[in-house]
Amino acid sequence: MDYHSPASFAEASALAANATGITRFLAGGTDVLVQLRSELVTPDTLIDIKKIDGVSDITRNVDGSWTLGVAATGAEMSEHPELSGDWPGVVEAMDLIGSTQVQGRATLTGNLCNGSPAADSVPAMVAAGVTVTITGPDGNRTIAAEGIPASPGKTTLTKGEVVTAVNIPARGENGGDAYLRFIPRTEMDIAVVGVGVSLRLDGDTITEARVSLGAVAPTVLLVDDCAKAIIGSTLDDVALDALAAAASAACNPIDDKRGTIEFRTEVAGVLAKRAAKIAYARAKGEQA
Amino acid sequence: MALDDRKSEFTFVGTRPDRPDGLDKVTGRAKFGADVSAPGMLHGAILRSPHAHARIVKIDASKAEAHKDVKAVVTRADFSDKVPFQPGLEGEFWNVLENVMAGEKALYDGHAVAAIAATSALAARDALKLIEVEYEVLPHVTDVDKAMASDAPVIREGAADYSVPEGMHPNVVRYHESGHGNVDAGFAEADLVIEDSFVTEATHQGYIEPHACLGMLGNDGKGELWCTTQGHWIAQKTCAALLGIETSQLRVTASEIGGGFGGKTTVFIEPVALALSRKANRPVKLVMSRSEVFRATGPTSSASMDIKIGMKKDGTISAAQGVFRLQGGAFPGAPGDMTAMCAFAPYNLTNVKQIGYDVMANRPKQAAYRAPGAPMGAFAVESVIDELCKKLGLDPVDVRLKNAAHEGTQASYGPTYERIGLVETLEAAKAHPHYSAPLKPGQGRGISCGFWFNHGGETSVSLALSEDGSAQLMVGTPDIGGSRASMALMAAEVLGIPYENIRVTIADTASLGYNDVSHGSRVTYASGLATIKAARHAVERLCGRAAAKWGIPVDAVKWEDGCAVPSGPNAGDFDPMPLADITADMGATGGPISGHFEATPEGAGVSFGTHIVDAEVDPETGKTSVTRYTVIQDAGKAIHPTYVEGQYQGGAAQGIGWALNEEYVYGEDGRLQNSIFLDYRIPVASDLPMIDTVIVEVPNPGHPFGVRGVGETGIVPPLAAIANAVSHAAGVRMRQLPMSPPRILAALKDNG
Numbered sequence A: 001m002d003y004h005s006p007a008s009f010a011e012a013s014a015l016a017a018n019a020t021g022i023t024r025f026l027a028g029g030t031d032v033l034v035q036l037r038s039e040l041v042t043p044d045t046l047i048d049i050k051k052i053d054g055v056s057d058i059t060r061n062v063d064g065s066w067t068l069g070v071a072a073t074g075a076e077m078s079e080h081p082e083l084s085g086d087w088p089g090v091v092e093a094m095d096l097i098g099s100t101q102v103q104g105r106a107t108l109t110g111n112l113c114n115g116s117p118a119a120d121s122v123p124a125m126v127a128a129g130v131t132v133t134i135t136g137p138d139g140n141r142t143i144a145a146e147g148i149p150a151s152p153g154k155t156t157l158t159k160g161e162v163v164t165a166v167n168i169p170a171r172g173e174n175g176g177d178a179y180l181r182f183i184p185r186t187e188m189d190i191a192v193v194g195v196g197v198s199l200r201l202d203g204d205t206i207t208e209a210r211v212s213l214g215a216v217a218p219t220v221l222l223v224d225d226c227a228k229a230i231i232g233s234t235l236d237d238v239a240l241d242a243l244a245a246a247a248s249a250a251c252n253p254i255d256d257k258r259g260t261i262e263f264r265t266e267v268a269g270v271l272a273k274r275a276a277k278i279a280y281a282r283a284k285g286e287q288a
Numbered sequence B: 001m002a003l004d005d006r007k008s009e010f011t012f013v014g015t016r017p018d019r020p021d022g023l024d025k026v027t028g029r030a031k032f033g034a035d036v037s038a039p040g041m042l043h044g045a046i047l048r049s050p051h052a053h054a055r056i057v058k059i060d061a062s063k064a065e066a067h068k069d070v071k072a073v074v075t076r077a078d079f080s081d082k083v084p085f086q087p088g089l090e091g092e093f094w095n096v097l098e099n100v101m102a103g104e105k106a107l108y109d110g111h112a113v114a115a116i117a118a119t120s121a122l123a124a125r126d127a128l129k130l131i132e133v134e135y136e137v138l139p140h141v142t143d144v145d146k147a148m149a150s151d152a153p154v155i156r157e158g159a160a161d162y163s164v165p166e167g168m169h170p171n172v173v174r175y176h177e178s179g180h181g182n183v184d185a186g187f188a189e190a191d192l193v194i195e196d197s198f199v200t201e202a203t204h205q206g207y208i209e210p211h212a213c214l215g216m217l218g219n220d221g222k223g224e225l226w227c228t229t230q231g232h233w234i235a236q237k238t239c240a241a242l243l244g245i246e247t248s249q250l251r252v253t254a255s256e257i258g259g260g261f262g263g264k265t266t267v268f269i270e271p272v273a274l275a276l277s278r279k280a281n282r283p284v285k286l287v288m289s290r291s292e293v294f295r296a297t298g299p300t301s302s303a304s305m306d307i308k309i310g311m312k313k314d315g316t317i318s319a320a321q322g323v324f325r326l327q328g329g330a331f332p333g334a335p336g337d338m339t340a341m342c343a344f345a346p347y348n349l350t351n352v353k354q355i356g357y358d359v360m361a362n363r364p365k366q367a368a369y370r371a372p373g374a375p376m377g378a379f380a381v382e383s384v385i386d387e388l389c390k391k392l393g394l395d396p397v398d399v400r401l402k403n404a405a406h407e408g409t410q411a412s413y414g415p416t417y418e419r420i421g422l423v424e425t426l427e428a429a430k431a432h433p434h435y436s437a438p439l440k441p442g443q444g445r446g447i448s449c450g451f452w453f454n455h456g457g458e459t460s461v462s463l464a465l466s467e468d469g470s471a472q473l474m475v476g477t478p479d480i481g482g483s484r485a486s487m488a489l490m491a492a493e494v495l496g497i498p499y500e501n502i503r504v505t506i507a508d509t510a511s512l513g514y515n516d517v518s519h520g521s522r523v524t525y526a527s528g529l530a531t532i533k534a535a536r537h538a539v540e541r542l543c544g545r546a547a548a549k550w551g552i553p554v555d556a557v558k559w560e561d562g563c564a565v566p567s568g569p570n571a572g573d574f575d576p577m578p579l580a581d582i583t584a585d586m587g588a589t590g591g592p593i594s595g596h597f598e599a600t601p602e603g604a605g606v607s608f609g610t611h612i613v614d615a616e617v618d619p620e621t622g623k624t625s626v627t628r629y630t631v632i633q634d635a636g637k638a639i640h641p642t643y644v645e646g647q648y649q650g651g652a653a654q655g656i657g658w659a660l661n662e663e664y665v666y667g668e669d670g671r672l673q674n675s676i677f678l679d680y681r682i683p684v685a686s687d688l689p690m691i692d693t694v695i696v697e698v699p700n701p702g703h704p705f706g707v708r709g710v711g712e713t714g715i716v717p718p719l720a721a722i723a724n725a726v727s728h729a730a731g732v733r734m735r736q737l738p739m740s741p742p743r744i745l746a747a748l749k750d751n752g
Ligand SMILES: Cc1cc2nc3c(=O)[nH]c(=O)nc-3n(C[C@H](O)[C@H](O)[C@H](O)COP(=O)(O)OP(=O)(O)OC[C@H]3O[C@@H](n4cnc5c(N)ncnc54)[C@H](O)[C@@H]3O)c2cc1C
Pocket: A023, A024, A025, A026, A027, A028, A029, A030, A031, A032, A033, A034, A049, A070, A096, A097, A098, A099, A102, A105, A106, A107, A108, A109, A110, A111, A112, A113, A114, A118, A119, A120, A121, A157, A161, A162, A163, A164, A188, A189, A190, A191
């Protein structure tokens, strides 16, 4: 196994482009090292991106949007009051990952690029409209977070491509987001269902919404029908029921050791309602 | 010398000093199974079957053997049923050997088929991939009911013993039937009869420390073994048998142990390390991964049970009957008999009948897990009693009190109880504020009783006094629950010297006679009894030295508060002679002073408990949280109350896991799907409420201080108590464990 710690993304990309066999980028390593030790994936090339300048920065841009370095950890996000104030749903989703120890290492980018359908921060990022910037042999590009996962464990990134930044839009006025997941225990578990909701209000009425589901399909889902169900409403019971129905209808889950098809389908609706209520309350400026 | 056998006033017993092993454990100084090394040591790794059931056609290890870092490869041919000087093994030894290293067939996913010793752990792991095994995959079965069906694949022809009735499938290997009275007549007298069926999945003990050992065995047949175990004499005896060496030539030392709960009462990797060592002529260390622990050590049995109970309007149980089918992996040994015998044991029944089956399936060999077999049976029986109470509008504690077994009751499994404390636990439950606390909407309350036999077992203890008046106590039962503290307290009580002046050591197999395993809740009872008697033996000798100094007969001397004193005014007028004054010159007054005791004590004294649980169920997701928990159990006499409470709380915590989320999940292919803690869901700290405890003390007549073992009974009531609480909270009877959210949600849907 070859280990590299390049000083720039261009170098990281070139190393990956020229590597043979299995290549992994090493952000927090909380997926990579676990997979290595359990002999699931033994990389031939390991490219540590943590030595690149600025990779741990969390920056609020002049337009109110956010740029997060690809090595910024869950703990650094949770301890950032302005980021938590703007995007509590994204921060709480990231904060659900693992334990205190894992929080000190794990990153949004690693969670997204690991390609797990159950990744917690991903539905929250998708609901928030997050994009990622990528450097590759053919130059740079920026794509929506939902464009990264291809299938369980696989991404759309091509050989030599590396994510260089995570971009979160400006929150703007009267907006709120939330993420909820279902696990059978209280912590240290993998989502059986995850739901991210982001919305904006005009008075009491929802004017914009994005609803995303995790762990109920081979990749994260951005469900337009869920958004339609609540846009124009005050999140009354009729809208909530329509939201739940749309969420359940969008599910295409599997039966496995973590949950049944019926269970995931049903609970996706339940959590969509609960997450929407929290996002709504946050948009109104209430504590939730 | 005058000594009372029984004691009820105590100086040290019943206090709560720090445990002697505490500092070592919190500073990392304690040495566990994987913490020792030896010069020239090799690292072992085990190749395991990926198939649930397969004939091993051929094993070609030549490439592995040729690897420069590999120093030995062993297969079944390297154990004693194949080596010429030991013509075959019989009975349980053969089963253990078959489990430790597969013979003609791999019998479950994870079954060991070969092992390697190499110069590093990584090299050993990588070299495993060089071993080529040709398998012929066979049909498999993992479910207990399916394993008994006529079309089930036969796991091993001829494994059944004489007890199994004609016409049963060969996978049924033992049969138990017991009871008394006439159940049909009893059911006819009942105002309400409920018949129901229940299922539980296998769970793992989940000890934090994986199995680990360091073995050294020379060509001269002399060996040393260091291992994490609940019983090093059984490890010694088994390893010697499996390797064809003399028992006494293998010295076994027990490491500190990071939990066992019954799962470390047998051997898995120890004979393999020794076989590798014998072949490589170097010490070999073997450490299991968590996944190996799940796949190839002993979980509990899974169970399928049918219960029928008749009750009169006043709550009297007129008849009770149960059929208990336990699957224990691909070997005989599932405790169907224990389940059957314990299931109705809390009750004073005129008519009772119980049947137990021991069934083989393609799963790892089950091992004990605190009160093996009893929790499942209690789950089924106590659920039906709860349902009867509900339908007849009766209070569940009152009904249990009405039917409770007491001194003189003929137990459901045969014998007549001596003094027991079930009624006292039920009365304490009724009086406890928890039982009358109001419930919030969506919450339910459940109660259950539980029983376990407890055990005596071979026990040998020595105590040696030092010149400065301190004492060294050697016991042979690995400390799995704070027992060194309890032993020191009991010795202090007899000797009359401070707790801190006694050092308790878990002696190796070369230092004491045979000691049975730390199981059966026997340690505080049996090693405690032997400690008291060994200390008394030393006291007799101390009194003898004092008598000689004073020139009076030994029976004119008694022992009081750590001093020899004249037994009465007629014995003479001498100042009390402290222990340290006698030991100071013991070399000149007759030599070292020690005490010793060994026996197989028979008076363990059965133990009962009653648990109260509140649970809340989210009706939209089926998720349960346990909001309040109270354990009430008879300890006979709590030597160190904190560690008694620890046993109670641990039983409840493990029971919560077993009831709600823990389970072995097998795929269609017969492979275990969840062999890591991520997917094998034991409770995390935030899943548990504060677990309240009440220690009831109804002294056991079989122990000098009244001790009853407390290590196992605590896991018997939780499954039922939680199931009753959840069933009330959800408004639907839960008949299958674990009560995971998908199962509860499905039950809620079915209920409309
Ligand atoms: C105990 C424990 C608990 C956990 N609990 C959860 C949980 O509750 N929810 C959850 O979703 N996950 C959980 N995880 C998984 C893991 O922690 C998360 O997925 C985490 O966000 C991964 O981030 P990382 O920085 O550690 O990724 P790494 O392990 O460093 O990388 C993960 C993947 O991303 C790729 N990658 C990393 N950086 C880049 C980049 N810049 N460009 C392109 N590809 C890149 C790597 O090649 C690799 O394939 C848990 C893990 C552990 C060990």
